[in-house]
Amino acid sequence: MLILKDLKLKMHLTLSDYIVDLTQNSIEAGSSVVIVDLIERADDGDGTVKVYISDNGAGMDEVALARVRDPFFTGGGKHEKRKVGLGVAFLAQFIAQCGGKWDISSEKGVGTSLFFEYDGKNPDAPPFGNLASAVVCCMGLPGEFELKFTRARGDESYTVTRSEAVEVFGDINDAEALITLREYIRASEKELTEKGSR
């Protein structure tokens, strides 16, 4: 059996990790609005997991888009001398590993949309991981932006928006705010998995 804690792999382990990484890509592209949807079809019993991440950031031209799967390509200007960008390459690998599909579309100056889906029951599919902390991580990323996270399972769903959290807490990076938000998402997630599964 796969013992997660014994793995020393330097690749993302859980779905939550991918969501943080890819959402961060959107925010680093200068987006003012990022929409993340995580939809699990628990109702029809096939356990399909679908994730949509779309933003209105810098976008990519055709040349950059064609190279986005290349682990030695990065669009980021953060590290001038570095030529590595593993986020999307990791995604492509994980989707190939569990027989899912993914796609990315982008337009320079307009934004980028990314989609992936896989069978959650596939033995090679990654575990969900700690979703509450992943969403809180995304919410707490630096910058001024709106992030709308929607999570659905079967007929049940909940949505968390960053603007609402900022309105309530003021500084979202205050540890107390992060802890409370995490608690809220945990509670929503618990309710969702209990109600949404039958």
Add this chain to the structure above:
Amino acid sequence: MEKLTLADLKKLRDDKKKAIAKRDTDGKTTQIVVGMGTCGIAAGAKDAFDAFLDEIDAKNLSDVVVTQTGCMGLCHAEPTAEVIAPGMPVVVYGNVKADIAKRIVNEHIIKHELISDHVFDKPAVDILK
């Protein structure tokens, strides 16, 4: 299920506040910056982030801000966390697994002691401006 409402969040926060006896941190803010690049996430930065929140919660610390940054050029030492605490030098810690995150809160932030074998003094040279 009902959508997240302001009232829900506010109530949660108020309940929380009642439960917390504020600890004296001289009214100064402590900042923890967790490296959350691809390298950080792959190495378990999210676990460290979670452990920081858990321990801050457990020790009822107030005036702590937890932020995130991308790759600090210390991919070999991920997960990394920069800690800016009053009365302490600014330190970048490396290999911050959950247990080290816990120690950072207890030793660095509360007791003002460095965790010497995890100290990296600053981000890599090509990242520094």
